Amino acid sequence: MQGAAVSVTDLACRRGDRVLFRRLSLRLAAGEALQIAGHNGIGKSSLLRIVAGLAPAFAGSVEVNGTIGLIDERHALDPVQPLGKALAFWQHIDGAADNELARLGLSDLLDVPVRYLSTGQKKRAALARLIGQKASVWLLDEPLNGLDVHAVELTETLVAEHCAAGGIALVASHQPFALPGMGRLALAEYAA
Numbered sequence: 001m002q003g004a005a006v007s008v009t010d011l012a013c014r015r016g017d018r019v020l021f022r023r024l025s026l027r028l029a030a031g032e033a034l035q036i037a038g039h040n041g042i043g044k045s046s047l048l049r050i051v052a053g054l055a056p057a058f059a060g061s062v063e064v065n066g067t068i069g070l071i072d073e074r075h076a077l078d079p080v081q082p083l084g085k086a087l088a089f090w091q092h093i094d095g096a097a098d099n100e101l102a103r104l105g106l107s108d109l110l111d112v113p114v115r116y117l118s119t120g121q122k123k124r125a126a127l128a129r130l131i132g133q134k135a136s137v138w139l140l141d142e143p144l145n146g147l148d149v150h151a152v153e154l155t156e157t158l159v160a161e162h163c164a165a166g167g168i169a170l171v172a173s174h175q176p177f178a179l180p181g182m183g184r185l186a187l188a189e190y191a192a
């Protein structure tokens, strides 16, 4: 994760015929985390998708140094496959890795088809895949939605460990995210 960096300069986002935000600049260096906060529909997910390269910027630029791992409401695990096989599919692509299955409480669920997992279990499965991806820049869209108290704390701890190892985390959430030293960007301040 050496040298991970995210640089957003004078960014504007347009969706449909509306500009959601403009003149947004931010810099994140290795080890840093930032929460993108704001009410429903303000453009948090859109910002993450632009940073991920999945949506175009209306104006401005984004530079990312490092590999990107994105978690949003689409968990990218084959719903028909048992969890173990769905994760193994990604291991063929990402390379062998410790997905922290025991820590995520998934060890006993590997034979369960992904579509039968509960909301919180699916979220934890997405985290397992993200950990296996070994990406340096984590983009997390509402990572705490649907999680119980224990899973919330675990997610916060995993993000803290990721940053302590030199990773970067950009967390879009309207909920509090407990992480010492985490910055906070209120997207409303950039509303168009």
Ligand SMILES: Nc1ncnc2c1ncn2[C@@H]1O[C@H](COP(=O)(O)OP(=O)(O)OP(=O)(O)O)[C@@H](O)[C@H]1O
Binding pocket: 015, 016, 020, 038, 039, 040, 041, 042, 043, 044, 045, 046, 047, 174
């Ligand atoms: N492809 C699209 N075409 C048109 N409008 C879109 C598109 N994608 C998103 N929008 C609109 O852009 C706005 C911002 O959506 P976005 O999902 O980024 O908000 P958000 O802050 O993440 O919201 P939430 O907190 O509800 O997840 C919404 O009004 C949404 O309807």
